[in-house]
Amino acid sequence: MSNTTRLFVAAALPNELKQYLGEQASHYQQEAIRPVPAENLHLTLYFIGNVAATQLPSIKQVTQHIARQFPPFDLHLEGIEPGPKPRSPRLIWARFESSEPFEQLSQSLTQALSPVPPNNRKSIPHITLARFRKDRPAPKHLEMLLPEQPVVLQVKEIAVWHSELASPHPRYTILESYPLAHNLP
Template sequence: MTNDSIRLFVAAALPEGIKQNLLTRLTAFTHPAIRFVPSANLHLTLYFIGNVSQDQLPGISEKIKTITQQHLAFILSLERLEPGPTARTPRLVWARFNVSRLFEQLQHDLATALAPKPPEKQKAIPHVTLARYRKSEKHIPAFAPVLPPEQLLLPVNEVSLWQSELASPHPVYSILDSWPLLQNPGPANKV
């Protein structure tokens, strides 16, 4: 990465209460091979942009702003905490949320607008990365999914452009700008 480039992604910030709720549930995955993500870094990823030149920042911001003006706010429901992206070869522990049409549409539109080439048709899985497996560990026990004892809802009311600065032991994330999603005047939008 050169000095004039920055590493960016689009995500929704999590309310503090939801962060604490998820981290409390994460204790079921305590193991020396698993490194928890700091609370400040928890977010719902919508699209990873990657390294771009700083002079691209205004155009990226304008595209995100335009997209947010076309999408309704929505609510996600926690499905489970589990190793992923596959149980066979896990690299992380994530909080998976139930599939949402509004999430998928927003994620697709962001990918279409921001990808350097047309995005592959992959199913977007709404999730929050809670922990990462240490690459050096060879013997990691299998962990069973943790189902929520009660419903946990994540409201997604705005979208933010985040910068990621690689550091040790964790990257440092900062929000560069945020845009509200359209508010639904009707009942909670859980579709």
């Protein structure tokens, strides 16, 4: 058994949103694009990385404490497009509009869980839908897809996730979830 574990903090997605995103991502079907399985779709708030397994209880406790400080919030889908750099994309993502609650929650988690001081770079709320294959030429001329009607992700809880590297996709497991609970009865 390994004495390290690979972790991140993220919000799970409702099945309806996973289905919608999967349908939209199918517009990008090409040999050079590898879709993320629906069960792996999530909204990352902070990637922790490899840590000693003995740190897991502390990470869970800190994450729960931070979750209690924030109210639930909504994210509004801006579009689905290649990213994160438009001129040299490496993935297809569902990008949400900037959100102060998301940014504050992400920064709080980063400051509390990062072993090095954070760079205070703004996080872009997004869900990775597909990755470009490294063994194929990068796809060209991929268009942005705009939602035909408003698409909203309600973030009501966050979780500590375990990531197990595997082929062709990593396996993700929610270890423990915590409701966003500020000002709730």
